[in-house]
Amino acid sequence: MTARILLITRPNHDLITSYLFHWSKLVIEEAEKKGIKVLDLQGNKATKKTFASYMKKHEATFIFFNGHGSETTITGHNNEILIEIDKNEKILAKKIIYARSCNAANKLGLSCIKHHALAFIGYRRKFAVGYNPSKITNPLKDEIAELFIEPSNLIPISLLKGNAVKKAYEKSQNAMWRNLMFMLSTKASPSQKDAAPYLWINEASPSTEAGGFFFRGCAIPQDAGRRLSRCTSGFVLQPLK
C-alpha cells in the first residue's frame, strides 16, 4: 500500500522542533519526487484548528507528526495539543501514523489502534537528539543530529516508497544500529562518539514488556516479537491489506 497523500505537521518554535522542521523537508522532497501530494502544516500552521480542518477536507492516508508529545498527546505549534487520548484520536481512523514525538506510542498509540488506525509508529520513551551547538543555525549540516534524525526519516521515506509498515520500521532500526556502530568506530569524531548512549536509548531498551506491540492477524517472523520488544520505539501495527 502506498500513501498517496501525506499530511505532515512540523512546528518550528524551539530547538528540537527546528531540527525536525528542517530534516522533515527531506521527507517532503522524497514525497514530491514520487508524485505524492503533501499537505505541509509547517511552523505556525501546525495548530489544532488547521489540522482538524485538513483532516476533514483531505483524504490523507499517511499522517507524519513532528513535535513534542506525551503518553496521551501529540502537539504542534507552541505545544498546542493536536491529538489527545479520549478526545479526538478517532480522526486518525484508517490512517497510517508516524509520531516523531516523545512517549506517544504508549497510551495514545494503543488508543489510536483501538479506534481503527491502520498503524501507529511512535516512541515509548523520550526521543533524544544529539547536536552540535555551533550548528544550530544550520541543522542540516549538523553531523551529530544527522546520526539521530536520518534513520528516523527512513520510516516515512520507506512508507512513501511503498514499503509495508513493519519493513519501514525495520529499515529505520537497522540504519540506527549502523549509525551506532559508526559512532563506536575510529571513524567517528569525538562528539559523535559522545552521542552514542543517547542514540542507544532511541533504539533499544532492556524492557521485555510486550505492551505496545500489536500484530493483528499478520504473519510475523518468529524472532520479531523478541527483537521488537527490546526496542524503545513503540510499534503498534495492524496489517496493511
Added chain:
Amino acid sequence: MKTTKKQTNQSIDRKTQEDIKKLVISRIKATSDDFAISIGSKDCTKKQMLESVEIENELGQEIIETQMEYLRDMAKGAIYQQGNDS
C-alpha cells in the same frame, strides 16, 4: 545502637548511587565541547548536563539512566546483539 540489615542495605544503595553519579559526571567531563543533547523538550550543553546531574533534577536523572543503561548493555553485549538480530 545496633545497625540493622535494612540500614546496611540502604547505606550500600546510597554509596552505589553516589558512585554512579561520580561515574556519569566523569563521563560528561570527558565529552567534547561540541556535543549537546536534546531529550524530550529539554536541551542542554555539556555544562548544563553537569549541573543537572550534580543536582539530580529530572534531566539529570534521565542522563544518569541513559549513561548507565548504555554501559550495562555494552557490558552485556546487548548493543552488538541488536545487530545480530537485524
